[in-house]
Amino acid sequence: MFDINKIIRKNIKNLTPYSSARDEFWGDASVFLDANENPFNFPYNRYPDPLQRELKLKISKIKNISPENIFLGNGSDEPIDLLIRAFCEPASENIVAIEPTYGMYKVAANINNVEYRKVLLDENYDIKAEKVLSASDKNSKLIFLCSPNNPTGNYLNEEEIKVVINNFDGIVVLDEAYIDFSSHKGFLETLINHPNLVILQTFSKAWGLASIRLGMAFAEKGIIDVLNKIKYPYNINLLTQKFVIDALDDYDKKTNWVETILNNREKLISELKTMPLIKRVFPTDANFFLIKVDDPIAVYNYLVDKKIIVRNRSNVTLCEGCLRVTVGTDEENKALINALKGFE
Numbered sequence: 441m442f443d444i445n446k447i448i449r450k451n452i453k454n455l456t457p458y459s460s461a462r463d464e465f466w467g468d469a470s471v472f473l474d475a476n477e478n479p480f481n482f483p484y485n486r487y488p489d490p491l492q493r494e495l496k497l498k499i500s501k502i503k504n505i506s507p508e509n510i511f512l513g514n515g516s517d518e519p520i521d522l523l524i525r526a527f528c529e530p531a532s533e534n535i536v537a538i539e540p541t542y543g544m545y546k547v548a549a550n551i552n553n554v555e556y557r558k559v560l561l562d563e564n565y566d567i568k569a570e571k572v573l574s575a576s577d578k579n580s581k582l583i584f585l586c587s588p589n590n591p592t593g594n595y596l597n598e599e600e601i602k603v604v605i606n607n608f609d610g611i612v613v614l615d616e617a618y619i620d621f622s623s624h625k626g627f628l629e630t631l632i633n634h635p636n637l638v639i640l641q642t643f644s645k646a647w648g649l650a651s652i653r654l655g656m657a658f659a660e661k662g663i664i665d666v667l668n669k670i671k672y673p674y675n676i677n678l679l680t681q682k683f684v685i686d687a688l689d690d691y692d693k694k695t696n697w698v699e700t701i702l703n704n705r706e707k708l709i710s711e712l713k714t715m716p717l718i719k720r721v722f723p724t725d726a727n728f729f730l731i732k733v734d735d736p737i738a739v740y741n742y743l744v745d746k747k748i749i750v751r752n753r754s755n756v757t758l759c760e761g762c763l764r765v766t767v768g769t770d771e772e773n774k775a776l777i778n779a780l781k782g783f784e
């Protein structure tokens with residue numbers, strides 16, 4: 441049985457968090473003389489809401505989940521780091537992740553001096569629960585899964601994910617950064633059944649807001665409370681909070697972008713599949729995909745010469761010969777195709 445008190449670090453459990461002026465009083469008043477702010481230059485003179493209440497309320501309606509189950513961070517990078525810091529004792533405890541996957545889990549583990557254990561995906565870039573679970577031991581606090589996975593693009597087997605969640609005493613972090621592009625709904629609806637599940641989503645991809653830095657973590661209240669306890673007090677600035685509150689009114693814009701990107705993806709993939717240069721296009725459930733070529737470095741450098749940048753993933757385990765292509769606008773995709781046609 442999952443028990444957060446058994447896995448949280450003792451110093452975090454016992455921590456008295458910083459209490460800001462806005463923690464002590466948040467609400468309606470006419471004179472604010474409590475935070476040593478400049479009284480001029482409203483609204484930028486004021487510290488923002490440390491718990492982003494208005495923004496969370498809006499997100500909660502869109503995601504159909506209670507605000508108390510939402511943590512907001514400076515990108516997904518923040519909850520990734522905070523989860524490791526809250527639950528993993530440096531130098532003795534570990535996290536488990538699939539391989540290949542998003543590079544930040546490993547970097548965050550290394551920064552925190554937490555051992556990082558890799559479990560190789562199978563030849564279809566999919567997981568076997570048993571293999572993931574058997575890489576863990578009593579010192580494993582977190583398992584990181586990413587679905588659709590980066591850089592492979594595929595949606596991981598849901599049944600296997602469930603077996604991992606149901607048989608792990610620590611926390612499973614499921615990164616769904618690309619879920620809006622997927623034909624699957626993801627795990628958010630099932631959060632209620634999984635007290636040891638954290639789902640990460642982001643405004644950086646489908647919402648087109650990578651620059652404003654806003655990531656979401658969804659989990660049971662106990663886990664969210666721990667993240668709030670250790671975050672920087674004002675981790676989401678006012679400009680970001682305001683901007684996203686407005687952006688959320690335009691849900692259709694995001695839906696249309698996703699539809700356009702998925703259409704463009706299918707066009708781009710079918711073009712690439714006709715080209716002898718492209719040995720393989722991997723299945724994808726995201727806004728990017730892997731292509732395999734004989735000489736990835738030559739193709740990469742050739743494209744750079746043409747001012748087109750793709751991601752060279754050929755040095756990544758199981759991605760030998762592969763470049764990762766993000767789906768762009770029609771024009772951008774045509775530029776890629778035309779350039780590739782000229783490769784000798």
Ligand SMILES: *Cc1c(COP(=O)(O)O)cnc(C)c1O
Nearest residue numbers: 515516517542590617642644655
């Ligand atoms: C792009 C991406 C993110 C987004 O990170 P942010 O810090 O929210 O911009 C998260 N996870 C994965 C796997 C990604 O590829």
